[in-house]
Ligand SMILES: Nc1ncnc2c1ncn2[C@@H]1O[C@H](COP(=O)(O)OP(=O)(O)OP(=O)(O)O)[C@@H](O)[C@H]1O
């Protein structure tokens with residue numbers, strides 16, 4: 268034993284939470300004894316804590332209190348800095364900070380010049396230092412709430428955060444007394460938040476996570492296979508997010524103000540800051556009610572202003588922004604080489620996802636079979652703003668007992684880089700002919716190996732000898748014109764199919780009356796992999812077929828009559844010969 | 853994951869079908885796609901444990 272080791276104090280117990288750290292808001296969560304994730308409110312009672320710091324006479328303000336300083340003390344208020352962490356000035360867009368302390372070039376990094384002490388000259392605070400102060404405040408709120416010192420966390424990051432950014436963020440957290448156990452990506456955290464609920468049933472599904480935030484929107488298409496997640500595609504947009512919706516309302520109310528008072532409140536910094544804060548509050552109120560008011564004391568030239576707007580008007584005015592969200596989602600689906608018909612679930616995440624119109628638009632974009640998980644479409648939906656932090660808290664509870672070296676191993680490509688099936692594997696039913704048989708998938712495409720799935724199949728009327736024909740299958744989209752006379756609504760609809768719920772039409776061109784195509788997914792049977800016979804099955808029997816694909820892509824198939832004796836077991840020939848032995852199970 | 857239930861019946865064994873031990877290997881899998889699985893969630897952790905200990909599903913079931 269080395270001298271160093273002997274004097275080292277026993278390592279402090281790890282007490283970890285989940286943190287989501289956005290450019291606009293942060294959120295902290297923990298898991299209760301029963302493994303349920305709970306979001307923590309800070310001292311002000313906020314569960315969405317603005318990622319803002321502000322300084323007045325040397326005193327630090329955080330969260331909502333700091334955000335309100337945008338009106339009077341914008342120069343000493345730091346906001347929208349998360350994406351700058353670990354970046355150099357030349358690679359960033361400084362515009363989100365134009366109404367608060369400006370992002371500046373500082374050595375190899377970015378800094379803010381802020382009067383954070385009582386001295387006369389401002390300090391230059393690097394983005395790392397700002398992040399440390401912010402995380403310290405979050406951790407202290409969590410510690411106060413939980414009555415125990417938090418010293419570790421799982422933290423969510425966008426899918427396009429670089430290794431340098433992770434490293435810088437880790438360092439910032441460490442300086443705040445928080446060990447980052449693991450970074451997990453925001454969309455995957457959202458999927459986990461839903462999957463970890465007690466009532467969730469783990470199934471094979473394709474999930475679109477639309478994370479619509481304040482200054483950015485991110486979409487990811489995730490293959491969820493037996494509770495394991497692989498990201499198939501991502502799309503990002505820094506010009507279509509909550510800020511643009513705020514702007515729609517700012518412009519609307521500014522025009523109204525100009526009409527009455529001949530002054531544009533957007534021309535004056537302080538007036539604009541007031542209007543922006545209130546417009547955001549109005550926007551949030553419009554997610555709940557069919558109309559909302561706005562009132563600002565002394566908006567400009569000492570004139571008070573108050574007005575109301577109804578939701579329909581707002582939805583019309585914001586049409587371009589809303590269409591932008593839809594386009595981003597379509598782009599991500601396309602990038603994954605998928606069709607809207609392939610999407611089983613859409614998780615609406617991020618603050619802007621509270622907007623009912625977005626869910627409504629998605630209901631008409633996707634077929635009826637797609638579950639849209641949002642507050643306005645599903646009573647049991649989780650709060651979109653809380654998904655990442657909940658997911659992070661669940662992951663924290665899963666790994667907080669692990670050694671750091673185990674976590675490092677788990678997140679290393681040696682463990683995560685995995686072959687995924689490019690085609691589904693399934694069984695033909697009804698007919699043994701590849702053209703007439705119906706393909707029933709057991710393992711879906713994009714399943715990581717090793718993987719195993721089983722199916723219980725019926726036998727023909729009287730039982731007897733049956734054939735188990737295992738094939739690959741490929742999903743295809745079949746497009747057809749509906750029967751001319753039929754009045755029934757098509758099962759599925761593509762883009763054109765916004766046969767809405769009677770609401771007023773969106774501001775998009777209407778091509779009604781034109782016959783709608785019917786688009787549906789069908790399975791095309793591909794390579795036949797193997798055949799097996801199950802003999803003398805009883806009337807009404809069930810045959811269980813299990814397909815197991817090993818880590819080396821070796822395939823083992825077993826088939827047996829449920830409750831019967833024996834059964835058949837065999838392995839596929841490996842590519843390039845080298846047949847394997849077959850035998851009875 | 854639970855077994856899927858399929859109501860449509862398996863085809864009748866064609867006349868004259870025979871194979872050693874009633875199993876016939878015919879084709880090979882299409883080439884796989886290399887991707888990263890996200891190191892997140894309880895099912896991944898079970899996967900990682902199996903991979904590190906080189907265990908199969910059935911060994912893990914025991
Ligand atoms: N109920 C609501 N209805 C509509 N918009 C809302 C609602 N609640 C929050 N928002 C908006 O959501 C945005 C913030 O979203 P979120 O907290 O997910 O952002 P973030 O991930 O912290 O930030 P960013 O996307 O900027 O990195 C803001 O524009 C806010 O106005």
Ligand SMILES: [Mg+2]
Nearest residue numbers: 289478480617
């Ligand atoms: Mg976000």
